[in-house]
Amino acid sequence: MARKLNFSSGPAALPEDVLRRAQAALLDLDGSGIGILEHSHRGPEFMRVLERTEAAIREVAGLDGAWAVLFVTAGATHHFSMVPQSFLGEDETADYCHTGVWSGKAMEEARRFGTVHVACSGEPDFTSTPRTQTWSTAPRYVHYTSNETIYGTQWAAPPHAPAPLVCDASSDIFSRPLDLVPHALIYAGAQKNLGPSGISLVLARKDFVESGRSDLPPLAQYRTYVTERSMYNTPNTFGIYVIGEVVSWIRAQGGLAALAERNDRKAAVLYDFLDQSRAWTPLAEKASRSRMNVTFRGATKELEETMLARAEERGLSGLRGHRSVGGLRASLYNAVPEDGIRRLVELLDEVERAAR
């Protein structure tokens, strides 16, 4: 059975090399005679996995000793509440940049704990990341979503904020170099660019973590993950293993700068085609276009359905847009090959010509 080209928004395509290594490690991790799922999390074999995974992340992301690398056994949604619960006092305000579905959910959770000030909003159609923001006087932190997976918009650079940034980077982490300086905490569910679902990677400044509440249950505090090295309880050992393999793969590709170049090129092939097409129209404004999730519409519903059916026949999968936006969406994460985007463009062109 040939593998399909997977344009799914998440869980999403992973590098084939990594999948093959994981397949072998299920039976035998690093020649230990025991599979990754079967090893004790306290044993030396898994400790080596944890160490090399953290080291690879530190190297690729350029993290110094002021930063902690944490693995939390839950997706990005968990941090929508964990962040404000830890850092936002009842009488404090956090500023949120509202760019779509995910920031909406994050704000909803934050309102349980303190005051949310909406510093900018792309409502109602969320086709761009707002160019101007109105900050509150002394926000505890500023939260933004670096890439809006559903609407297909992406911040070109982090917002200039008067407080430490907290970033939901679930759908573009490690797709380009990270500007660490303005950030206090970056979290990402793994299933878009890093590995399996149900685990998230958190990069956090230790001093910011220390400033959080210390009277919460241990697993509700980032502090516990720092002091216990993400091993307060049994972590998702397989998830950490896969993330380690993916990040080693990223390093072998030349790191984040090399991937950013490739991802720019990949997105440009598709956007250039859409811009000249009379049948297909990109949804996001040019300056806010995502390089990870390209959202677009066909001239008619019929054309979209024809395209989706033909794509499935050709082994191109996962192109239907999110139900709240409609149209099509091609997710071009790190592991989606350049050649795959050329095949997608050829098919879009073919369907367009056939409809004339």
Ligand SMILES: *Cc1c(COP(=O)(O)O)cnc(C)c1O
């Ligand atoms: C997918 C996604 C989430 C949700 O991740 P879960 O693992 O389902 O919690 C949150 N934020 C963004 C930007 C996403 O793309």
